[in-house]
Amino acid sequence: MELLQLYEEMGLSEAVYRRGEEVLAALEERFRAIDRTAELNQAKVLAAMQKNRVGANHFAATTGYGYDDDGRDRLERVYASVFHTEAALVRPQITCGTHALTVALSANLLPGDELLSPVGLPYDTLQEVIGIRPSPCSLAEYGVTYRQADLTPEGGFDFDAVRRAINDRTKLITIQRSKGYATRPSFTVEQIGELIAFCKSVKPDVICMVDNCYGEFVSNIEPTDVGADMAVGSLIKNPGGGLAPIGGYICGTKACVDRCAYRLSAPGLGQEVGANLGILPAFYQGFFLAPTVTAGALKGAIFAAKLYEGLGFRCVPNGTEVRSDIIQAVELGSEAAMLAFCRGIQAAAPVDSFAAPVPGDMPGYDSQVIMAAGAFVQGSSIELSADGPVRPPYAVYFQGGLTWQHAKFGILMSLQKMADAGLVKL
Numbered sequence: 001m002e003l004l005q006l007y008e009e010m011g012l013s014e015a016v017y018r019r020g021e022e023v024l025a026a027l028e029e030r031f032r033a034i035d036r037t038a039e040l041n042q043a044k045v046l047a048a049m050q051k052n053r054v055g056a057n058h059f060a061a062t063t064g065y066g067y068d069d070d071g072r073d074r075l076e077r078v079y080a081s082v083f084h085t086e087a088a089l090v091r092p093q094i095t096c097g098t099h100a101l102t103v104a105l106s107a108n109l110l111p112g113d114e115l116l117s118p119v120g121l122p123y124d125t126l127q128e129v130i131g132i133r134p135s136p137c138s139l140a141e142y143g144v145t146y147r148q149a150d151l152t153p154e155g156g157f158d159f160d161a162v163r164r165a166i167n168d169r170t171k172l173i174t175i176q177r178s179k180g181y182a183t184r185p186s187f188t189v190e191q192i193g194e195l196i197a198f199c200k201s202v203k204p205d206v207i208c209m210v211d212n213c214y215g216e217f218v219s220n221i222e223p224t225d226v227g228a229d230m231a232v233g234s235l236i237k238n239p240g241g242g243l244a245p246i247g248g249y250i251c252g253t254k255a256c257v258d259r260c261a262y263r264l265s266a267p268g269l270g271q272e273v274g275a276n277l278g279i280l281p282a283f284y285q286g287f288f289l290a291p292t293v294t295a296g297a298l299k300g301a302i303f304a305a306k307l308y309e310g311l312g313f314r315c316v317p318n319g320t321e322v323r324s325d326i327i328q329a330v331e332l333g334s335e336a337a338m339l340a341f342c343r344g345i346q347a348a349a350p351v352d353s354f355a356a357p358v359p360g361d362m363p364g365y366d367s368q369v370i371m372a373a374g375a376f377v378q379g380s381s382i383e384l385s386a387d388g389p390v391r392p393p394y395a396v397y398f399q400g401g402l403t404w405q406h407a408k409f410g411i412l413m414s415l416q417k418m419a420d421a422g423l424v425k426l
């Protein structure tokens with residue numbers, strides 16, 4: 001077989017390949033469901049582009065202040081249409097997901113206000129933004145306090161604790177959809193809707209923001225369809241479709257998004273400024289591709305879960321659970337296994353396949369992190385990548401793949417490196 005021969009030349013053994021084919025045989029139905037979701041989301045994006053009359057003239061570069069940038073403004077309306085929100089802020093001036101979340105939080109929280117996370121500790125980088133770990137310019141420094149309601153031991157919402165945590169000063173509730181670097185489950189949009197409804201029943205005027213990183217286009221609906229006042233994410237994850245080289249988005253109510261724009265640029269300027277510098281073709285085209293790119297990544301995640309589960313590793317989510325994001329955690333149990341896994345992902349990359357990942361310090365993270373990525377866009381995690389903090393339970397967080405075929409090959413190569421190091425027996 002020609003493919004197998006090529007794979008063998010690339011370092012993949014027949015034994016690992018066959019193991020993968022066995023796992024795949026049981027996934028047909030699951031993959032069909034993913035394709036159906038992708039078709040719906042593709043239609044949503046297409047309809048939004050048609051409704052907002054996107055034209056070739058909207059791809060033109062602007063410079064300087066960027067006044068009257070119709071392409072930029074129209075892209076924001078396309079996002080707002082897809083997320084069913086009044087407004088959207090989608091900008092290359094938002095440097096990453098953490099920045100988008102920082103803008104959303106600091107724009108909508110004032111001194112004396114309290115922020116509540118009803119889903120336990122937020123993502124590592126957010127901890128410094130909030131001031132859970134002290135940092136210059138944190139929300140805590142500006143007099144915004146923070147409260148947290150932890151999840152139940154089973155990973156569900158602790159509604160009583162949430163009710164107790166909401167008080168007169170609670171202004172904004174931040175709900176992280178994806179597990180991030182934790183091994184709790186990611187929440188479905190329906191679950192998030194229930195939590196939002198509960199919070200608003202306790203305090204009707206509270207702002208509910210969802211950290212939607214890695215969740216976009218995984219389901220038929222988004223958090224803004226179930227009551228979220230803002231959904232926030234990164235363009236070098238799902239919605240950038242692998243083509244956006246930078247950027248973040250905030251979709252939500254006009255009141256919230258207006259404030260975000262004033263925080264991002266300056267009071268009085270808001271969304272009126274911000275030149276696009278020629279980046280719009282990648283933003284539009286990436287958003288157009290995002291539903292199918294996300295589908296490919298989702299197939300990779302499920303394939304990885306099934307494969308590693310079969311070898312006795314704990315996978316979160318497991319091979320059969322409903323998905324709400326593209327992240328797959330695999331608890332590998334040792335630093336050596338994390339290294340081997342990441343080496344495999346790296347060796348499978350189109351870029352920097354010859355590099356060997358090693359653990360290192362990362363800004364915003366309190367333990368060493370190992371990362372494997374051979375990406376066209378630096379740090380892009382909609383591209384095939386694996387990373388994780390080097391600390392027990394030595395879980396590797398695997399995500400992305402611009403194509404399902406590449407995701408599959410990368411996962412097989414991770415297993416190959418584990419087998420080569422004698423860490424698994426096939």
Ligand SMILES: *Cc1c(COP(=O)(O)O)cnc(C)c1O
Nearest residue numbers: 096097098123178180211213234
């Ligand atoms: C990736 C991520 C972020 C931060 O995004 P960056 O682009 O890495 O700054 C925040 N929250 C969650 C859940 C994420 O997955």
